[in-house]
Amino acid sequence: AQTVTQSQPEMSVQEAETVTLSCTYDTSESDYYLFWYKQPPSRQMILVIRQEAYKQQNATENRFSVNFQKAAKSFSLKISDSQLGDAAMYFCAYRSADGGGATNKLIFGTGTLLAVQP
Amino acid sequence: DGGITQSPKYLFRKEGQNVTLSCEQNLNHDAMYWYRQDPGQGLRLIYYSQIVNDFQKGDIAEGYSVSREKKESFPLTVTSAQKNPTAFYLCAAGLPYGYTFGSGTRLTVV
Numbered sequence: 001a002q003t004v005t006q007s008q009p010e011m012s013v014q015e016a017e018t019v020t021l022s023c024t025y026d027t028s029e030s031d032y033y034l035f036w037y038k039q040p041p042s043r044q045m046i047l048v049i050r051q052e053a054y055k056q057q058n059a060t061e062n063r064f065s066v067n068f069q070k071a072a073k074s075f076s077l078k079i080s081d082s083q084l085g086d087a088a089m090y091f092c093a094y095r096s097a098d099g100g101g102a103t104n105k106l107i108f109g110t111g112t113l114l115a116v117q118p
Numbered sequence: 119d120g121g122i123t124q125s126p127k128y129l130f131r132k133e134g135q136n137v138t139l140s141c142e143q144n145l146n147h148d149a150m151y152w153y154r155q156d157p158g159q160g161l162r163l164i165y166y167s168q169i170v171n172d173f174q175k176g177d178i179a180e181g182y183s184v185s186r187e188k189k190e191s192f193p194l195t196v197t198s199a200q201k202n203p204t205a206f207y208l209c210a211a212g213l214p215y216g217y218t219f220g221s222g223t224r225l226t227v228v
Contacts, residue, residue: 009158033215045208045219052215091160104149104168105176106210106217108160 002027004094006109013082014117020067021077021112023092031097034068034075035106040088048090051075053097079114087116121145124209124220130228131196131203139194139223141209150192151217154178155206164207167192196225203227 003026013019025034036048051059051068058066063083067076079086092109122143131137143150149168153161163176167186181200186192192211196203204227210217 004160035216043206043222045210045217047216050216104212105151105163105166106161108153108162110158110160 002029002032002094002096002107004092004107004109006092006112008112009110010113010115012115012117013079013086015082015084017082018078018080019082019114021079021090021092021114023075023077023109025073025075025092025094027073027094027096029096029098033095033097034066035093035095036064036066036075036077037091037093037108038086038088039091039111040085045091049077082116084116084118087114089113122209122211122218122220124207124223126223127221129223129225131225132228134198136195136197137225139196139207139209139225141192141194141220142190143192143209143211143218144190145211145218146189147211147213147218148189149212150186151210151212152176152182152184152192152194153208153210155208155222161208164194 005024032053034051038046038048049061049064063080065078089111091111093106125140151166152164155161162178165184167173173186183195207223209220
């Protein structure tokens with residue numbers, strides 16, 4: 001079974017600085033998706049960024065980028081120029097790309113709570 | 119706007135009572151999911167449905183039931199058999215490359 005591990009329960013960053021959140025996963029599959037979701041105090045889950053495992057190029061969305069290391073099964077999120085609105089719980093998630101049914105489910109890590117200091 | 123609507127936002131359940139959480143979507147997605155969120159445990163899958171009139175148990179289905187009579191609706195019932203129902207419940211609908219989540223229901227046992 002696939003697992004997702006986030007080893008940093010809490011992180012803190014100064015406004016305008018850069019922070020990296022770590023995520024590792026375990027799978028025997030070769031094709032899958034990886035995601036970072038943001039959950040602010042409102043508790044609405046927001047998709048931040050997505051990476052397809054078959055793509056070697058790291059995904060980027062404005063100030064958010066990932067470092068995807070497939071062999072190491074590592075998927076870290078870098079937030080550049082941190083803003084107060086980035087303060088939230090961040091979840092790493094895995095989804096198999098091998099078909100329907102139970103493989104469509106997202107498997108989540110336990111989350112990293114990011115604080116942004118002014 | 120397309121999205122997922124969960125209601126109510128807050129729900130209180132007495133011991134031995136069944137309660138139903140509503141989830142409605144206008145995204146025209148076939149797949150819908152219910153997750154439970156507890157502090158320090160991330161999100162865990164309760165039930166999912168890939169198509170109308172069909173649904174499957176997730177990782178923690180005991181004490182819960184669902185129905186999928188319409189594509190737009192996927193209600194979750196928390197039964198009296200669920201011994202620790204206090205949690206935050208999230209409904210999602212989605213495509214393989216990303217889900218859309220509702221805003222959640224906070225259930226508390228009183």
